[in-house]
Amino acid sequence: MTVGTAGAAANRPSPLFDRVALIGLGLIGSSMAWAMRRDGVAREIVGHARSAETRTAAMRLGFLDAAYETAADAARGADIVVLCVPVGAMGAVAAEIAPSLSPGAIVTDVGSTKGAVIEAVAPHLPDGAAFVPAHPLAGTEHSGPESGFAELFDNRWCIVTPAPGAPGRAVAKVRELWERCGAQVDVMDPARHDLVLAVTSHTPHLIAYTMVGVADDMRRVTKSEVIKYSAAGFRDFTRIAASDPTMWRDVFLSNREATLEILGRFTEELFALQRAIRTGDGQHLFDYFTRTRAIRRGILDAGQDTAKSDFGRGRGAEPPAPGPSPVSVPADPEAASPALAPGAPPGASPASAPGAARGSAGGR
Numbered sequence: 001m002t003v004g005t006a007g008a009a010a011n012r013p014s015p016l017f018d019r020v021a022l023i024g025l026g027l028i029g030s031s032m033a034w035a036m037r038r039d040g041v042a043r044e045i046v047g048h049a050r051s052a053e054t055r056t057a058a059m060r061l062g063f064l065d066a067a068y069e070t071a072a073d074a075a076r077g078a079d080i081v082v083l084c085v086p087v088g089a090m091g092a093v094a095a096e097i098a099p100s101l102s103p104g105a106i107v108t109d110v111g112s113t114k115g116a117v118i119e120a121v122a123p124h125l126p127d128g129a130a131f132v133p134a135h136p137l138a139g140t141e142h143s144g145p146e147s148g149f150a151e152l153f154d155n156r157w158c159i160v161t162p163a164p165g166a167p168g169r170a171v172a173k174v175r176e177l178w179e180r181c182g183a184q185v186d187v188m189d190p191a192r193h194d195l196v197l198a199v200t201s202h203t204p205h206l207i208a209y210t211m212v213g214v215a216d217d218m219r220r221v222t223k224s225e226v227i228k229y230s231a232a233g234f235r236d237f238t239r240i241a242a243s244d245p246t247m248w249r250d251v252f253l254s255n256r257e258a259t260l261e262i263l264g265r266f267t268e269e270l271f272a273l274q275r276a277i278r279t280g281d282g283q284h285l286f287d288y289f290t291r292t293r294a295i296r297r298g299i300l301d302a303g304q305d306t307a308k309s310d311f312g313r314g315r316g317a318e319p320p321a322p323g324p325s326p327v328s329v330p331a332d333p334e335a336a337s338p339a340l341a342p343g344a345p346p347g348a349s350p351a352s353a354p355g356a357a358r359g360s361a362g363g364r
């Protein structure tokens, strides 16, 4: 990937698109714009946000060439339209842009769930449009146009779930778009995506929301002690539980079946651990925690996080600590199921690309 320095300008890869339209200019929309600018992916990046304040912010920050009052106006003449709105809003936005899509335009999205988004969007699109849904597995607990940064997707996965009949040419373009935004791309069936994400993202978020809710109830009993003495585990939960309520409400409502399936399994395991604690079964607890430790090891080995306890986003994506991780466990091949511990992207390097269009928004 070419870095945006003056000397390197001659080496820049040519634009992949003439005009990209981003519908929704929050964390993901603005990060995509920065990442596309960094790599010269588009000749023109335009967008739409409902609020004038967001449109003004996008232009002031400089990640858009033009901001439109309506999604339909933004989509007109675009060769690719990227839906970056909460998953519950995707269907309405698709209906709005459909009449102004150019023949042969690609429509893609960044939604955290795929089955429900495909169901909501596909029926609205004209025959000539190619629908190639995608989901970058990268984000933060922040939202809005100010929260985006070019390195967000560096060395992260992006899962593409092409709709049946999507032309290979369009799938290849969406793949290249994400690769040029820094991600590694995998293609997956939408139902599989939704189950995997229920395990790796959706249910963990629900657990974090619940734990912070419990602590909040406790706080009423213990006054400020929960905040004052909050250890890292709880602090990590509060970061996740600070995520956008609209986005996460939509995620759970649209990935209902898979989330309930995983929550059912979670509850069973919780009861087993509860029983072990009650009956003093230390061996059960020890064996369980040994198995889970190996999963962390697998994630570090895959370059998907650093050994630091800041979710690897202290200053962009930092490399993992050299040498053996402080967490030293014997490898347990059974523990690292494909759904829980995806393998490292080919040639994955955890280092972030320097020289982004905008400085690293460390920690965001």
Ligand SMILES: NC(=O)C1=CN([C@@H]2O[C@H](COP(=O)(O)OP(=O)(O)OC[C@H]3O[C@@H](n4cnc5c(N)ncnc54)[C@H](O)[C@@H]3O)[C@@H](O)[C@H]2O)C=CC1
Residues within 6 Å of the ligand: 023, 024, 025, 026, 027, 028, 029, 048, 049, 050, 051, 054, 084, 085, 086, 087, 089, 092, 093, 110, 111, 112, 113, 135, 136, 137, 138, 139, 140, 141, 142, 143, 144, 145, 244, 247, 251
């Ligand atoms: N936040 C994260 O960590 C990640 C989010 N995603 C997905 O990306 C999508 C966008 O999320 P973020 O950028 O984080 O959210 P955000 O809250 O930062 O931005 C969403 C934008 O969509 C706009 N919007 C909402 N409803 C709309 C509608 N009906 N019409 C037009 N615009 C509308 C909002 O005003 C806002 O500008 C969601 O589908 C989410 O599931 C995917 C990966 C990571």
Ligand SMILES: O=C(O)C(=O)Cc1ccc(O)cc1
Residues within 6 Å of the ligand: 111, 112, 136, 137, 138, 139, 140, 141, 201, 240
């Ligand atoms: O900030 C975090 O911990 C995340 O988990 C980010 C995230 C949120 C939603 C997604 O669909 C993908 C990634």
